[in-house]
Amino acid sequence: MVTGETVAKHNGYRAGAALMAAAVAVGVAAVGAGTADAAPPSAFLGSWDGHGRQVVLAKNGSATVSLASGAANVEKWTAKWGPAEGRVDLSFVKRTAQHGDTAGFGVAPGKHWLGRLVTVQGYTVLEFNPGLPGIYWCRPDAGRAGVCGA
Numbered sequence: 773m774v775t776g777e778t779v780a781k782h783n784g785y786r787a788g789a790a791l792m793a794a795a796v797a798v799g800v801a802a803v804g805a806g807t808a809d810a811a812p813p814s815a816f817l818g819s820w821d822g823h824g825r826q827v828v829l830a831k832n833g834s835a836t837v838s839l840a841s842g843a844a845n846v847e848k849w850t851a852k853w854g855p856a857e858g859r860v861d862l863s864f865v866k867r868t869a870q871h872g873d874t875a876g877f878g879v880a881p882g883k884h885w886l887g888r889l890v891t892v893q894g895y896t897v898l899e900f901n902p903g904l905p906g907i908y909w910c911r912p913d914a915g916r917a918g919v920c921g922a
Contacts, residue, residue, distance in 0.1 A: 810858020811889045820898045820909035823921025827862070827898075827909060829853050835862060839879065845872035849879060860887040862900065895919050 819828045824840035835851040848869040853862045862885045885903030889896050895914035899905065910920035 812858075813855040813860070815889060816853070816860045816887065816898070818911075820911065821915055821920065822907065822909050825904075825907075825909065827851075829860065829862075837862070837864070837879075839874070839877050841874075841876070842872075845874055846870070847874040847877055847879060856886060858888075860898075861885075862887060862903075892919050893917065 816829050817831060819826060824842075826836075826838045828836045833852050833854055835853045837849040837851050838846065839849075840846040846869065847867060849867050850865045851862050852865060853860055855861075864879050864881055864883045864885075866881060867879075885900040887898050887900045887903070887909075890899050890908075891897075892908055892914075895910065895917060897908040897910050897914055897919060899908055908914075908920045914920060
């Protein structure tokens with residue numbers, strides 16, 4: 773017999789499955805992230821990528837950031853970064869390119885993102901919070917494993 777409770781449970785499972793599928797489609801890890809210990813600044817150096825995004829942190833404290841939503845909506849920024857108690861503080865300086873509708877990115881000169889290293893599915897990844905919490909930025913090995921999106 774199908775009851776209202778059975779339908780509610782079934783619809784709840786479907787909604788949960790749809791939410792999980794949507795999260796995976798945009799590169800949000802479906803498993804909880806473990807916090808890595810405070811990291812030295814050198815741990816953050818180099819290129820961190822994900823589906824439609826890249827940040828490159830240089831030794832001299834400069835950075836470049838690229839954010840995209842589809843092929844037509846792209847912003848590129850210069851930024852500066854530095855250590856912040858085992859994390860990284862990224863400060864946006866100047867937009868260097870903009871194509872399409874990028875209003876939803878929420879980036880502006882002087883905006884700060886605080887990054888930390890976390891462990892997801894056995895890989896160390898970079899997460900910016902505030903900024904893009906739950907969206908991970910990977911080194912190539914984790915990116916190939918699908919941790920950071922398509």
